[in-house]
Amino acid sequence: MRNQANAVSAGCSADDDCRSVAVSFRIVTIAGEGTHLNAVNLSDAANKKCTGCQALAGAYQFVVSTPTPFTLDDTAQGQLADIHRRLDALTRFSLPAADLKSQVDGLATEVTGVLHDAVAHAPNGDAQPAVTLHRHLDGWPGR
Template structure:
């Protein structure tokens, strides 16, 4: 089997550390949420979440494109294990009959608690299997919001995230070349980071400063 894979890149390494983590308590229109509102005041517990997008394009299905945009709200936790993954495969197409496979996953994780043990894993992989001239892109973006105390996204932040989700859907369905798509998806990720930074800045004050961490893995064919 002839499989070509691009080396992975990341703006921040995967982390496993003890941190103070905060809560974005409100849901986002058009965005999946993991936990009911009462979780914000529940007793500390352990939390686990996994989001995975997979696409496979071939001669029978030339274009396969999918994205997800989830908000995982866990309330106060002692420990959390969160995983975000995107995989895209193009197989068996030719240069004059090329395939297109796009898998994009945005995961926003919010957790509250003192000295929470966090294991955050973020992975992506794009593979061309005997697929000349194919467009293949896999992008995994994981946002972790850390604040000393729980807080709630206001209506403005929810509308902003919903709009970013809508534009991510449009990009995923577009016919942009993989290199251009990478740049524009990175732009949307920067917007999410900005929205979360603004929201965290209005969180109740505490001993630690609010922090928003982005884990990024983006692979694509053709690429630079």
């Protein structure tokens, strides 16, 4: 499983600066005891021949591990759809990078909460369900 966010700012100048932002959220589920997942989570932000530019990339991967398969109920799916809409809405604003990072981290926290609630109602086996967030940021201030 691979989750990746790439942002490149190129060809702008100090008089005509630009910003490139890439954010990726991915939810991966695995079921069964003794299963193993190689979850790759990467982000890369680059400024190419671009003075005064900013490139920001963030990859957020949520790994849900349960002893037996389960399905997200309509409530959880609705909550995730709402978070997705709010994440998409961030593309319409020119927030400072630190504020944007804070907003995206807040949405990631909400996703984690929805998934924790969902696995709390999943059938149990010998192992406890788990939700793990893998976050990789590049170009963000105060990562």
